[in-house]
Amino acid sequence: MTQIRPTTAAAARAIVLPLALAQFIASYAASxxxxxxTTIADDIGTTVAGIQTTITLFTLTMAALMIPGSKLTDIWGRKRCFNLGMIVYGAGALIAAFAQGLPLMIIGYSLLEGIGSALMIPPIYILITVAFEDVVARGKYFGIVSGAAGLGSASGPLIGGLITSWLGxxxxxxLQFAVVVVILVLGRKIQEPARTGTPPRFDYGGAVLSALGLFLVVSGILFSSSYGMISWQVFLPVLLGLAVLVYFLRYLATRERSGREPLLSPRLFRNRTSNLGLSTQLIQWLIMQGSFFVISVYIQQVRHYDAIHTGLLLTPATIGVLLASAIAGRMASRRPQALLVRGGFVLTTIGMILVPALVRQDSSVWTFVPGLFLMGFGVGVMLTASVNVVQSAFGDDDQAEISGLSRSVSNLGSSLGVAIAGSILVAAHGKHLGTPFAVALGLLAVLSLVGLLAASFLPKRPPPVSSATGEAAA
Structure with missing residues (x-):
């Protein structure tokens, strides 16, 4: 597709603002x-586990459909796919707003909002990549959009708490529906790049295999909250899911060798820098969504805070993400992306250790501040850098596919974070009030260290992208 470069700062803002708002609202919906x-569970007649399931299914739907959604951007067009996603998302928000039971909440929130997000998020990163050729400018606007994602997740508890306490x-x-309307109006200024060549054919087999594999893995982990971590109900779907994903990779290679268009090109998985970046993205979103879920449940069930006070107590994390996002562009131009990812993991890990170390059932609210701020700032620092590492590892021709894969991995991390954290809380139920939460945060801190280990292998300076292959040189 022919690229359309914004020639002025105003033109750039016209492109980035609706895209950043869309990313913000999708991340806000997850947190x-x-x-x-507790309020929603009581109102619609379900349990905390039921609401945990809807949250997990929302991010799982995004993860399972993000790769097919990215391929549809090449078939239907980037702006068209973005607008369609926003419309489906808005319809889901309306259904959830008037849901009287768990089934309608799952249809509106988990499924329709998840499908809408899977359609509209890949074009966000593709449109920015093709609109801004300069790496510094691209990094700046990736920073804005990734910052909007982190800010949406971090501010979701505060904004959600205020709205829930005042208006329900x-x-x-x-509010999400209203924001969708605003985005659609602002998005009219986004220009669809002119198509050159024949659009690719959609790989239905690959779409089914990828979605099925991801669904089985996350479902298995989610079942651990009901059947325990050591049970066949957990291991069977996880093992089946992993087997499906392995077969999916072989299927892609076979389809490409036969001359047919695969859902994803197998070469995307042969880029070492991208693979490391995707690993850090998975863990970043896992620990962020998992830790926010754990701390939110702790505040409500142990401290018995209502929605508004829960949101206010999580404000230090929001401030941390906001501050990191504000300086993301400057940091990206002055420091290697790999260094920022490593530093972000270090700060986040320290924060996750400080929360259970300082907080007690009757301790002051100020004991939450150091850990939450470091967690938010650390996540904000590394989110933008990881996205830049992954997207910049490939040329423009591969942006649709790598964007979908990147967003799928991030949302898979969110699903796993809530599923794992929730399962630990249930498994440790009945012990001392603070024990399940400390155990859950401790495990998430260990996973953060695994992310730091993966980030330590990222090259300080990414290899240049080859014009011949469209990917970074080995």
Whole structure:
């Protein structure tokens, strides 16, 4: 597709603003429910585990459909796919706002909002990549959009808490619908790049295999909250899911060798820098969503705070993400991306250790501040850098596929974070009030160290992208 470069700062803002808002609202939807878990569960006649399931299914739907959604951007067009995703998302928000039971909440929130997000998020990163050729400018606007994602997740509890306390939890979904309308109006200024060549054919087999594999893996982990971590109900779907994903990779290679268009090109998995970046993305979103879920449940069930006070107590994390996002562009131009990812993991790990170390059932609210701030700032620092590492590892021709894979991995991390954290809380139920939460945060801190280990292998300076292959040189 022919690239359309913005020639002025105003033109750049016209492109980036609706894209950043869309990323913000999708991330907000994944975290704002945390502060109203008990309220929503009581109102629609379900349990905390039921609401945990809807949150996990929302991010799982995004993860399972993000790769097919990215391929559809090449078939239907980037702006068209973005607008369609926003419309589906808005319809889901309306259904969830008026849901009277768990089934309608799952249809509106988990499924329709998840499908809408899977359609609209890949074009966000593709449009920025093709619109800004300069790496510094691209990094700046990646920083804005990735910062919007982190800010949406971090501010979701605060905004959701305020809305829930003042207007009720249903108003939060109505707010999402209103933002969708604003985005569609602002998005009219985004120009669709002219298509050159024949659009690719959609790989239905690959779409089914990728979605099925991801669904089985996350479902298995989610089942551990009901059947325990050591049970066949957990191991069977996880093992089946892994087997499906392995077969999916072989299927892609076979399809490409036969001359047919695969859902994803197998060469995307042969780029070492991208693979490391994707690993860090998976762990970043896992620990962020998992830790926010754990801390939110702790505040509500142990401290018995309502939605607004839960949101206010999580404000230090929001401030941390906001501050990191504000300086993301400057940091990206002055420091190697790999260094920023490593530093972010270090700060986040320290923060996750400080929360259970300082917080007690009757301790001051100020004991939450150091850990939450470091967690938020650390996540904000590394989110932008990881996205830049992955997207910049390939040329423009591969942006649709790598964007979908990148967003799928990030949302898979979110799903796993909530599923793992929730399962640990249930497994440790009945022990001392603070024990399940300390155990859950401890495990997430260990996973953060695994992310730091992966980030330590990222090259200080990424290899140049080859014009012949469209990917970074080995």
């Amino acid at each position: 704002n429910m945390n502060v109203a878990i 939890w249903r108003a939060s979904f109505l």
